[in-house]
Amino acid sequence: MSEEDVRDLIVVGGASAAQSAAIYAVRSGIDVTVIADEYGGQINNTDVVENYLGFEHISGPELADKFLEHMREYDVEEEKGFKVTDIRKNDNIFEVEREDGEVFHSYSVIIATGGSRRKLGVSGEEEFANKGVGYCAVCDGPLYKGETVAVIGGGYAGTEAADYLSDIAEKVYVLSRSGVLKGEQITIDKVEEDENVEVLREATAEEFYGDNLLEGLKYDHKGEMKDLEVTGAFIEIGTKPNSQISDLVETTESERIKVDEEMKTGTEGLYAAGDVNNVGVQQLAVSSGQGCQAGLNAAEYVKQEKSGLN
Template sequence: MSEDKIYDVIVVGGASAAQSSAIYAKRAGRSVLVIADEYGGQINNTDVVENYLGFKHISGPDLAQEYLEHMRDYDIDEETGYKVTDIRKPDDIFEVEREDEEVFRGRSVIIATGGHRRKLGIKGEEEFANKGVGYCAVCDGPLYQGEEVAVIGGGYAGTEAADYLSDIAEKVYVLSRSGVLKGEQITIDKVENDENVEVIRGAEATEFYGENLLEGLKYEQDGEIKDLEVTGAFVEIGTVPNSDITDLVEKNEARKIKVNGEMETGVEGLYAAGDVNNIGVQQLQVSAGQGCQAGLNASEYVKQMKE
C-alpha cells in the first residue's frame, strides 16, 4: 500500500476526461490523485484540432499540453509511468493497483482511460506493423513524403487521416468498406475534392504483403480480390475502450463501461468518463464535459460518505 493514504478521488487516465475530472474534484475541495501511464492519449495522434471551443486552430499535442498545464495549476497528486491493472473494492474503500504492484486507496474512483486503435486482424498485419502498416497517420505520415499510401477506414478517423496525408503523399487511397465517408462534412468535402485522393468504395482489406517492408495490400470488392501497390497503409477503423482494468463494472458488447447520465457505474462510488464509457460520441468536448460531471458527482459522493 502507498503509505496507507486514502484519497477522496482517484482518477485513472491522462487525457481530457481525466484531467477535467481531476480539476473539478479538486475545486470541490477533495484530495485528488491522478494515475496515468502517460498524458495526452489519442489527441497526441491528432494533427490539427479546429472544433474545440476556444481554440480555432491548435495541434493535438499542443492542446494536450494545455490540459496538463491547467491541471497542474492545482494541488493534484500525480503518479505516472505505469498502467493500472486492477480496481477493486474490498470494503468501503477502493484499491487501485498498478503494473508495478503498488496499490493506492481512494473513497471514489473515476475511470477515464480512453481507448486504443483497433486492428484489422488480417494476414500480414502483425508482420508489417511499423514496417509500412501504421495506426497513426500524424505520427508516421511524414515518412511517406511523395509516396503512395492507403488509409483503411472511411469513418471519422479515416477521413481525418486522408485529409492530413493528402498534403504529404503523392497519392492517397481510402478504402471504405461501407462505401461512404463519415465524419465532419467539411473534412469529407475536402477529401472527396482532393485531386490526389481516391476513395475505393465497398472495399475490404484482406492482406498486407511485401518482403522486408510493405509493398502493397489486397482487398475484396464486389466479390473480387484486387491489388493495391502502396508503401504505407494506415489502419483507421476506430478504437477499442481501455476497460479491461477492472471486472467490477458491467460492460456492453463493445467492451465499453456502462454508465448512466451521471457517469455512475453500477458500483457505488465508481464512475467512468470519456471514450471508455457507452454514452455519447467520441469527441474532446464530450469527454471533457463528462469528466466535469464525473468529478463533481464523485466529490458529492465523498462528501455524503464523510458526513
C-alpha cells in the same frame, strides 16, 4: 490501514476526461491522485483540432499540453508511468492496483482510460507493423512524403487521416468497406475534392505483403480480389475502449462501460467518463464535459463518505 492512507479520489487516465475530472474535483475541495501511463491520449494522434470551443485552429499535441498545464495549476498528485491493471472494492474502500504491483486506496475512483487503436486482424498486419503498416497517420505520415499510401477506413478517423496525408503523400487511397465516408462534412468534402485522394468504395483490406518492408495490399472489391501497390498503409478504423480494468463494472457488447446520466457505474463511488463509457458521441468536448460531471459527483460522494466516518 489508517484513514491517512486512504486518498479521497483516484482518477485513472491521462487525457481530457481525466484531467477535467481532476480539476473539478480539486476545486470542490477534495484531494485527487491521477494515475496514468501517459498523458494526452488519442488527441496526440490528431493533426489539427478545429472544433473545440475557444480554439479555431490548434494541433492535437499542443492542445493536450494545454490541458496538462491547466491541471497542474491545481494541487493534483500525479502517479505517471504505469497502467492500472485492477480496481477492487473492500468494504467501502477502493483498491487500485498498478502493473508494477503497487496498490493505492481511495474512497472513490473515476475510470477515464479512453481507447486504443483497433486492428484489422488480417494476414501480414503484424508482420509489417512499423514496416509500412501503422495506426497513426499523424505520427508516421511524414515518413511517406511523396509516396503512395493507403488509409484503411472511411469513418471519422479515416477521413481525418486521408485529409492529413493528402498534403504529404503523392497519392492517397482510402478503402471504405461500407462505401460511404463518415465524419465531419467539412472533412469529407475536402477528401472528396483532393485531386491526389482516391476513394475505393466497398473495399475491404484482406492482406498486406512485401519483402522486408510493405510493398502493397490485397483488397476485396465486391467479391473480386484486387491489388494495390503502396509503401504505407494506415489502419484508421476507430478505437477500442480500454475498459478491461475491473470486475466491478458492467460493459456493453462493444465493451464500453455502462454508466447513468451522472457517470455512475453500478458500483457506488465508481464512475467512468469519456470514450471508455457508453454515453454520448466520442468527441473531445463530450469527454471534457463528462469529466467535469464525474469529478463533481465523485467529490460529493467522497464528502458524504468521510462525513459518515466522523
